[in-house]
Structure formats: C-alpha cells, structure tokens
Amino acid sequence: MNRDANRHTNQDKNGLNRNKNGLIEHGQLFIGGTMTDPAGRAVIDVVSPHTEEVIGRVPHASREDVDRAVAAARTSFDSGIWADRPPAERIEVVTRIKDGIAARHEELARTVSAQNGSPYSWSVLAQALGAMMVWDCAIAVARELSYEERRAGALGPLLVRREPVGVVAAVVPWNVPQLVAAAKLAPALLTGCSVVLKPSPETPLDSYLLAEIVTEAGLPEGVLSILPAEREVSEYLVGHPGVDKVAFTGSVAAGKRVMEVAARHLTRVTLELGGKSAAIILPDADPEEAVAGIVPSAWMNNGQACVAQTRILAPRAHYAELAERFAAAASALVVGDPLDPATQVGPLVAERQRRRSLEYIALGQREGAKVLAGGGRPADRDTGWYVEPTLFGDVTNDMRIAREEIFGPVICLLPYDTEEEAVRIADDSDYGLSGSVWTRDAERGIEVARRVRTGTYSVNTFALDMFGPFGGYKNSGLGREFGPEGFAEYLEHKTIHLPAGHGEVPGAPEAPEAPGAPGEHAGGEV
Template sequence: MNDVVEYRKLFIGGDWVTPTGTGTLDVISPHSEERVGRVPAATVEDVDRAVAAARAAFDTGPWPLMPLAERIGVVTRIKEGIAARAGDFAELISRQNGAPMSSAVRTQVLGAVAAYGSACTTAAEFGWEQERPGVTGPMVVRHEPVGVVAAVVPWNVPQLVIAAKLAPALLAGCTVVLKPAPETPLDANLLAEVCTEAGLPRGVLSVLPADRDVSGHLVAHPEVDKVAFTGSVLAGKQIMAAAAENLTRVTLELGGKSAAILLEDADLDTAIPHVVAGAFVNSGQACVALTRILVPAARYDEVADTLAAAIAALRVGDPSDPATVIGPMVSARQRQRNLDYIRLGQEEGAKILTGGGVPAGLSSGWYVEPTLLGNVDNSMRVAREEIFGPVVCLIAFEDEDDAVRIANDSDLGLSGAVWAGDVQHGLDVARRVRTGTFSVNCQRFDVAGPFGGYKNSGLGREFGPEGLAAYLETKSIFLPAQ
C-alpha cells in the first residue's frame, strides 16, 4: 500500500455521497513528509446531513429496536472484518501518524479487535432490564440507548479510540456520527467499508473528516444526544461548554501526566524495562504514557544511569522497519512542541541525561530523540504539562509519603504505576494515588476494565460495563402494588 490513497466522497448514513463543499484534507507522512492520502473535508452542511440521517435511523429505523443478539452479531462481524484486514489498517495508521508498525498492529488494530470482542461480551452479560422491590411497590428499571452520538477521536491511536466509542454505542442501540482527526481519516473510511460489509443498517454510521470549526458545529448540534470525545484538556473544556447549551451528555477522555513510582525495594532489573515501555509507548504520543518517573533520592544516580542507558538504546527511525521503537511525531508542529519543552526544561534547571534533540542520520521526518530530563522538580512546567512525545522527567522523592504526594500533585489523573518489593505493598500505594487507572509491578491496559480520568483528565469511563452504561439512559417504571 504505497500509492496515495484518495477518497472523493463522504460516508454519510451508509452511502458514499458527494460532499457539499470542494475542500480537501491532505494526509502527510510524518516519516517522508510526502502526501500519502487525500479526503474531502466535510462542511457544516455535511454535518447536518449526517446528523439528520442518524436522527432518522434512531427515531424510526430498526437499529435501536433490533434484538440485542442481532446487534451483537453485527458488531462481531465488524470485529472480524477489522481482524481480516489488520495489515491494511496497521499500514494506513502507520503511514498517517508515524506509529511503528509493531505498535500499529499490536496496540492500534489488534487492541481495537479486542475492544469490540470485549464489548460484545459485556453487552451479552449486561442487566438491561431488572425488576426491583420499591418502598411503595414493585418497579422495572430499564436501560435504553441515549440516541445520536457524536464521536470525536484523535490521531494517536485512532482505531482503538474509535472502538472505545463505536462498540458500546452500537451495542446500546445508538446511531453514530464519527469525526476522525484530520491527520488520520483514511483508516476511518476503511472502517466505514468494513461496517457496510458487516451489515450495519443505513443511517447508523457516518464518517466526517473535518477541521475544528466543522467539528464545533457537530458537538453543538441540537439533534446530537451525546458527545464522546478524546483529546486535549482545552478542547474538552470547549466541547463541554458547547454541549451545555443543549444539556448534551458528554464523555471526555483527556490528557495525562502519569507517574511511575519506583519504591526503595523495587527490583530495577524488572522495573526499568516496563517503565521505558510505558513511558515511550506509541513514541510517547499517548495519554497514558509514564512521563514522570519518581525514584528514591538515595537511588537517584543508580536509576538515572540505568534508565538513561535503556532509553538511549531505543531504536529511532522509519516506522515501517520492524526494529523501530520510536517513530516520528505526527507533525512538524508536534516535533517543535517537544523541542520547545526540552529547551524550557533546561531553562528551568533540568539536565538532559540522554537525547534532547533531533536524531542524526534522518534526512526527512519529524523526529525527536527519546529524552530523559534529570534534576526535575515537580513544580517545573515540564513536570506539570502534557508534552505528548518521547520526553520524560526523572524526579527524586524522600520517602513513600513524599512519592504519593508528588504523584498526586498534578491537575491530571489518568494513569500511573508503582513498582514495589511485593504486590500487596504496591496495591496499598495504588489506593492512595488519585488516577483513573493504575498498575502494580507492571504497566497494563485492559479493554475489559473501565478507563478514564480524575480531575482534568476527563469525565466518565470507557470500556467494560461502565463504558456501555455511558451510552444508556436509565428509566424507572413503577408498577401497582400487589
């Protein structure tokens, strides 16, 4: 798949239709800096068409009334369609956002396949309708689909994030207008093809690549019942404000500045490889990345040397090379953002322990060396603001209480991890850290468990029964007393 991938039509309500405007979005390879794709840019009129199709499909179509087993069957076929074309999806994603192919296959595509499968299992086991005894008589508590969903997804792990929204929304009986990021629209269009082949009814799904203004029209649309968004804190606040006008339900999965805590009795030989993998997942362009590494002051030099050597050994380069661990940043702007933060960290007093610039020997591409900043204080901007790249901070703590204090001293609370001499000790620490997910003596993510953040890291949860419930309204039906 080395040719330019070009679409001339938009997928609206199950059909490929001519866009109302003439604008296009070019997809540029972060590695070669050459155009690898082009799609039509949706307009506000296209948004209105897509929302109208979704509204009609929800209000009068078969999808919300279809037996759950039939909806599970369709979603299962979507899962199988993605798995059958896993190589195509992974290559498209890698060409668009520069993700190393190993990550694109394992995390971005097979992770999405797992998410669809897990969501189907959750839906089959969910308590959709329950009889309960009340104070004055019996009742039935029902869960019903929320309605038309606007799903707005980022560029960094597009298919996994789409699955987090599309799978539970479809299983709930909702209809969806999907807005992919301008940087990664191609895999979303391929997904539309898979959904059609899976038998998804007309009107249930639309895919609208668009810029920020058109996206704003979608999330503020009065006929949208729920917005599901993954992205920056700033954009999340703007979406929440827009949704407030119509009391539109929202799920927001926003940024992270997660801490990896290495306690005094941590086994470094075991911990360091996990820390490095968690810090530089998807070339550091991940909201769950372990970007603050907290170490005992007494072991600071030991950890600094070991960690710097492990980071320096990470292979940087062409994402299509199976040996590559660190690919390019998604854009020139994102590369400059990382370099600016490295410079800022030095101005604040941080010391570059490894990396710190642009890798030598790469004639094109938006690359940043995997970088470890030492002598970092948690008050520095590099320790408080999400950089979204291969730049991590090493922070010393005095004792366990100090480590927990530093981990919690953040406006964000999405993920984190701790390494301790035994799991129970680590679990005790995990209970004290205010984040939505946390790992003990490992760095895990599981599509069966609820995922989301505390504080400015967002509202609501995705995955698991909590993620399905986010696409449902709850109704109480009161019956006459016996």
C-alpha cells in the first residue's frame, strides 16, 4: 500500500491503523493489481459519522485513472491470463481471497463501521462475515458450473458454451460495501472476467484492505482495479466503451442514469436498487415472536438497507397491542458509538442522510401519521449524524412515508382488515425487493409469499441466502445476484452447431424433414 503515507502507523483504541497525522491515509490507487500514483491531485476526505471529523483520506480517481484501469482490465481479459485459466485454478485463487477476508474480518468490520456508522456487531455479521459467506457460496456454485454442454438440437447435435462476458464495471454503495462488492466480484472473477471496482466516496477505506487481500491471494495483474470516485467519474466508467458489463447497486434514480449511459454502447447492465418492503403479520401470529423477528430487520444497519422491512402490516384487531410492542422495542434500541459493541443503532452515513430522515419525519406528521417512538435527534448526541429509531403509527399506504424509500431509521405501521387487503397493500408499491410474513401456519405463510410480487420473501424469519437468486421486481432492479442465476449475469452463451454424427446426444430427436420436394428449401433464408 502507499508506504510513504503509512510508514509510521499506530493503532487507535478501536484497532484502526492511523498515521502520524491521526488519519487512515492512502496516497495511491490500486490499478491493474499495482499501487499506482493517481493521475490527478484531488482527494476524498472520509468523515466519521460519529465524530464528524475527518478520519481518512484517499485519492479521488480521475477519468485518466479510469482509462488506465479499463485498459489494464481489457489487456488482462483479452490475453487470457485469467479467463483462459482452468476453472479449478480460478477457484483456488478466489478461495484464498475468501480466506483472507475471514482472517481480517474484524479489521474490515471496524473500518466499515468507522466510515459509515454501522453498529460494529452488525458489521461483523453482515459487512465482514456476510461478505465472506458470499465468496464461499459463490465458490460452491462455481464448483458445479459447467462451461460446455452438449444438447440434442432439432437439426443436429449442439455444443452450448458459457464464456465470461469480459470487462466488468462494478459500482457499489456505502451501506454494505464489502458484501455488495463480493456479490459482484465473486461471480465475475470465478467466471474469468476482469473487473474495475468503484467504491463509494463515503466508504473507500475498506477497499484498500481488499486490495491487499487479493494481491496476497495471487490474483494476476490487470484483473482487478479499485477506483474511489464521485458521480461524474462513476458515470464516465459506466459509459466507457471498453466495459462489457455494468453491475450496479444504488438508488432508483442513479440506476436509471446508469442504464441510460450504458445504453450508448449497448453495455449489459444489472441493477440492484431500492426497496420498501412489507412485513405482514397475520392474525394468528405470535405477537412476541413477530416483534422480536421484525425489529432487527426493520432497523438493521441504522435503517440503511434496501431489504429493510420498512412497512409493518398489522391486523386491525391486534393493531393496538402490536403498536405498543413495536414502540417499546424501538425505544429500547441502544443508540450510540458505532464501534461500541453494545450499540444497536449508530449514526447515518452523512449529514444529508440525517437531514433527509428528519424531513421525512416532519412530512409524516404533516400527513397525519402519529409518532409512536423516536421522532428526532437523540437528546444526548450533540455531535454525529444521529436520528432516533422512529416508528410511525396510523399510516396509510398513500402517504409518502409509506411509498418512498427513506433509507433511515424510520418505520411505518399500517393496519389492515383482511389477508387479501394485506397482500394488496404489500404489492401497492413501486418496489418489489424483499418482504416477510408472520403466522403460526407455515403453509398459509408460503401461500402469501407466492402472491406478493417481490424478489425475495421470508416466512416467520428474515433471511438472505446466497445460494438463492437475489434481486427485485419493478423499480427494485434488473437481473439477479447470488446462486447460479447470479453467475449467468457474467456469462455469454454461445451455440456451436456440430456436423451430423459428431457428438450425437443419446436419445436425440431426428431432424424434421422440411416440407416440399426433397432437397429443396422450404422457403426463406436463415
């Protein structure tokens, strides 16, 4: 890493390595597998959401840096240094990456928490070990993946090949940077692609740890570059003619812009966007179990999670009891320093996010919703971008607080009368990413899950399994991540028509005889 900037480092009380200026500072960019001086002098200051002080500094990648990174990726891919390796060899290298993340998971968790305010206990599970799980599950999928398949065609034997798509631009957000990066990097690298990874400017520090890990794992030069940058440079990367595929996670507005820019070169795009997921509590549900299960998935990561259960649908007959239970649970959540292991809700990533949440809280009150818990800044937090865990009651689904993604610790409780109405409310959304149902009758819950149009759904739990496809309906995105379906997004499919008698598949149907006289075309050209 940038040896000059980090020559004299000391660990602070949280185990973070800081230089003599008290900063986690890097002066170079990871381009093509090598630490390289940036083309420009612009820098990104990383600000602690807890103290509001600068804790780190990294170079801001420029367009020239993007050109160098894409050229390195293009060269490495076209040369076959990685793509032409046997899959087993790629799996070996990626397994070492996964092992490196496991070995440094506490350091990764501390770094992410310091940057974006995630509670450390949640960062260990989701930011670090969750990322490791993504890599691990992807490796398991890769072991079963076939890159060639013989099929019986209607006109003769076929050879169907799966080939890496090429150079991938992977753009990741600040809320779960390591997990989202893994969701893109793991299948891309395992299939043989080369990648330019673009971390968010709010959270670039952990990407330097990742650079160290992939270097130590033996990833060939040119296969991976990491470029922290703001929106303008991100857009330049997405629209670069040397990029074959864009994998993006972020807001709906940004996703639409990504799609628009990528369309100039017909670049393939997958988009994992926002959510406004509904947790349906059926009348027969155990209220204590439902509240205990929903609260962690509603306020997870300080409410900064696209899959958060931000709309809780309660049967009207039990609404008062559930409202009281949820309000008590929200009020009991421990708010504080994200690096304190006891903290359950930390600060939001930036002042703009705090302002956004507070504006939605004010809007909800104007719309007629009732604040049941929270509703402002914690009285004991003079510094830091904190917002109290907030619960709104008496919410109707036409209110903006129920329809728009707030991306903060603000949850809506909505009453319903019938199961059909609950499903209708859950579906009455521009989003379709996640959701859950809570009931003593699991089969009934499964039937509800089948009816709600959303990409992932849980019955009597909240889960995100990396062996199953993850993605959204409607404005929640395009394409899927995780599982074999996620791998398919990084592969091209080629059909090779084989000569008759070569590689025949047992049981193949005979080619149909064309209508008309023998030896004549039936009409039209192919």
